[in-house]
Amino acid sequence: MxxxxxxxxxxxxxxxxxxxxxxxxxxxxxxxxTRPHPLAVEAFQAGIDTNLGDVRIFRGTHDIERRAVALMGTLLGKESCAGSLVSGGTEANLLAMYVARKLATQRRGGLTGPPEVIVAETVHYSVQKIFDLLGLTPRTAPVDKRLRMDVKAAEALVNERTIALIGTAGTSEFGSVDPIEALSQLALERDLYLHVDAATGGFIIPFARELGHPLPRFDFSLPGVTSITLDPHKYGLVNVPAGAVFFRDPALQSLISLDSFFARTPTHRTFLGTRPGGAALATYAVLEHLGWEGFVEATRxxxxxxxxxxxxxxxxxxxxxxxxxxxxxxxxxxxxxxxxxxxxxxxxxxxxxxxxxxxxxxxxxxxxxxxxxxxxxxxxxxxxxxxxxxxxxxx
Known part of the structure; x- marks a missing residue:
């Protein structure tokens, strides 16, 4: 210096x-x-001094995050789902697997061996560091000719140590959409946690389906889907960093719990403590400004x-x-x-x-x-x- x-x-x-x-x-x-929407830039700058890790100070910014989560919840078929703005898909997937591991521990009274998660060959590469951090073992299912997870092969990998499945609604590498509906059914039948990584496809598929593109459902309208990753900073036209994680049941999000040293400071529900409030403002602004029809036209x-x-x-x-x-x-x-x-x-x-x-x-x-x-x-x-x-x- x-x-x-x-x-x-x-x-x-x-x-x-x-x-x-x-x-x-x-x-x-x-x-x-991509280049963010101009309104996202303006809204982010309006929140440049905010920190969602301290909601005692930034009360209004926290309210905006709650509104942005609810708006994205409608996109995912469940306005009342629980969720948070996070740094991106990696943190969102980490939080989902953290919850899956804690849930399995609670339900089973402890884990008898190394917990396993079933993924496809095409799952995002970031999950490997997540598994390393959480002590999870991947079991990899092959993909079909369209590079989508082979659900029958995934089912054959399920055993007493399996705690979760990860399906991808738009692989980063190929843009392939795993058969989430079939994975939802498998998760229900085998009592497994199903996480859907929709970081790539989450802001495409709902609008593309309305335009007539033959894409499957991936959201909370499927009863076996437990959590979802969504990235506003991709096709949501928001500036980086703006990811999001959602849970079907608020009780699941409560498994992410870190108390600070200070009285009246709320429990943190994300991996990061300090979080840029500008991401919430930018996400909220673009969602409200474009609305469903605006995103349909962008998708078209x-x-x-x-x-x-x-x-x-x-x-x-x-x-x-x-x-x-x-x-x-x-x-x-x-x-x-x-x-x-x-x-x-x-x-x-x-x-x-x-x-x-x-x-x-x-x-x-x-x-x-x-x-x-x-x-x-x-x-x-x-x-x-x-x-x-x-x-x-x-x-």
């Missing part, structure tokens, strides 16, 4: 200069996050752009690994890593699966427009040509 500080304008100039290294959103096709636009991307890929001779369910396209491409690396040198950011190295992943969200698609297809063709790969057709 300098002994004598710099003038404000010099500091801001340095920040502007360093941020010029950031890739502009118009060249990003790998992110499920994303699917229209997705259709345009698929048409352009098809016209140029590229093939998909599988039909997309959400706004994620997986191109079956030889030498996909080399293509990705060359495109990144040209400041185009895409993804390639480490496990399936021929899978070039393209994500459509609010900042991906038709002109962005056109520019990207030209760049992709250029990369293929420069690498001497099979040339594609013409439009």
């Amino acid at each position: 300098r002994r004598k500080g710099l003038p404000k304008e010099e500091v801001l100039s340095s920040i502007r200069s360093l941020r010029e290294k950031d890739v502009p959103w118009s060249r990003v096709l790998n992110s499920i996050c 636009t994303n699917y229209d752009t997705m259709g345009y991307l698929l048409d352009r890929l098809n016209a140029r001779g590229y093939s998909l690994l599988l039909p997309p369910e959400l706004n994620i396209a997986i191109v079956d491409l030889p030498a996909a890593v080399q293509v990705m690396e060359l495109l990144e040198r040209w400041d185009w950011i895409i993804s390639v699966s480490k496990r399936y190295s021929n899978c070039l992943r393209l994500v459509v969200t609010a900042h991906v427009t038709r002109p962005v698609v056109d520019a990207f297809i030209d760049a992709l063709d250029g990369a293929m040509t420069e690498l001497g790969l099979v040339s594609c057709g013409t439009d």
